Amino acid sequence: MSAATQNVYLPKPAVLERVVAEIPEVKTFYWHFEDDREQQEFHKFRPGQFAQISLFGVGEFPASLPSSPGEEETFFTIRKVGTCTQALDELQPGQKFAVRGPYGNGFPMEDYYGRNLVFVAGGIGMIPLRSCIVYALQHRKYYDRIQIFYGAKAPRELMYMPNLREWEHSAGVECYLTVDRPDASWTGNVGVVGSLFSKPGVSLAVDNSTVFVCGPPVMFRFVIRDLLAMGCEEKNIVSTLERYMKCGVGKCGHCCIGVAYVCVDGPVFTYQQIKKLGEEI
Numbered sequence: 545m546s547a548a549t550q551n552v553y554l555p556k557p558a559v560l561e562r563v564v565a566e567i568p569e570v571k572t573f574y575w576h577f578e579d580d581r582e583q584q585e586f587h588k589f590r591p592g593q594f595a596q597i598s599l600f601g602v603g604e605f606p607a608s609l610p611s612s613p614g615e616e617e618t619f620f621t622i623r624k625v626g627t628c629t630q631a632l633d634e635l636q637p638g639q640k641f642a643v644r645g646p647y648g649n650g651f652p653m654e655d656y657y658g659r660n661l662v663f664v665a666g667g668i669g670m671i672p673l674r675s676c677i678v679y680a681l682q683h684r685k686y687y688d689r690i691q692i693f694y695g696a697k698a699p700r701e702l703m704y705m706p707n708l709r710e711w712e713h714s715a716g717v718e719c720y721l722t723v724d725r726p727d728a729s730w731t732g733n734v735g736v737v738g739s740l741f742s743k744p745g746v747s748l749a750v751d752n753s754t755v756f757v758c759g760p761p762v763m764f765r766f767v768i769r770d771l772l773a774m775g776c777e778e779k780n781i782v783s784t785l786e787r788y789m790k791c792g793v794g795k796c797g798h799c800c801i802g803v804a805y806v807c808v809d810g811p812v813f814t815y816q817q818i819k820k821l822g823e824e825i
């Protein structure tokens with residue numbers, strides 16, 4: 545079928561490989577397309593893009609791509625919240641589902657060459673940021689400082705633990721973790737993610753920096769307030785917006801905010817753009 549006659553709504557068959565429990569109610573699903581050519585084509589995605597996941601006879605939902613295009617394996621990290629995510633959760637390795645995408649603008653990682661990258665994540669906000677962090681580390685020489693600030697409610701709610709341990713011990717990264725409620729094993733910082741910015745020995749890179757912020761709305765509001773107070777410019781703060789989506793390709797209007805279609809103009813926006821859209825976070 546030629547590109548011109550391809551049905552954009554047609555999901556491509558995919559096979560579930562294995563499932564890894566991340567944190568309560570959140571699992572990472574490793575998968576591949578049945579057709580190798582689809583797999584190769586899909587791997588041209590950019591950090592920050594998303595895909596539509598189809599569960600046969602159940603429905604479809606959007607999900608971020610937490611892997612980096614340079615990683616061999618493809619996966620989604622999904623929180624079980626409703627009908628489709630429940631159906632995905634019930635799939636066994638070897639069973640099929642379907643995927644279409646990648647969609648959305650993604651983070652323009654090449655535009656940030658020569659800059660400091662500061663990642664600020666709360667809870668499952670680490671899902672879209674993981675892709676950018678891995679991408680940045682795979683292209684380390686193009687960036688200046690790389691800082692990661694990540695907070696969760698409790699130690700058992702910190703996602704991608706093997707990656708966090710690696711980043712904490714990697715020479716090219718400054719990685720700071722915090723939790724709201726420590727358990728007996730926790731020896732790190734206690735407090736909201738913004739409390740890390742003023743920790744002794746921490747100097748958040750403000751000048752020549754792009755700051756990625758993803759997390760729950762309350763965390764976003766407080767972190768933005770702190771970043772602006774420290775001198776970060778609105779145009780240099782980037783985030784992703786989540787909206788109800790149907791088509792994912794700019795046709796149905798379900799994801800509109802003002803003049804923007806989150807599925808094609810986003811999901812990545814600068815804070816300056818988010819404010820212009822009149823979006824309350």
Ligand SMILES: Cc1cc2nc3c(=O)[nH]c(=O)nc-3n(C[C@H](O)[C@H](O)[C@H](O)COP(=O)(O)OP(=O)(O)OC[C@H]3O[C@@H](n4cnc5c(N)ncnc54)[C@H](O)[C@@H]3O)c2cc1C
Pocket residue numbers: 594603605606607608609621622623624625626627628629630671672785786787788789811
């Ligand atoms: C661009 C994008 C990327 C996403 N990436 C991920 C991801 O990587 N991992 C992940 O787990 N989820 C992600 N989501 C959210 C995911 O698409 C929704 O949780 C989805 O609705 C789940 O489908 P469901 O049928 O299981 O739940 P539903 O039955 O549709 O809904 C379950 C509950 O969640 C609420 N809800 C659903 N979607 C939204 C929404 N967008 N905003 C507010 N409330 C909502 C419903 O009101 C309901 O209470 C993303 C969403 C977008 C738009």
Ligand code: FES
Pocket residue numbers: 788789790791792793794795796797798799800805806807808
């Ligand atoms: S989801 Fe249909 S226009 Fe964005």
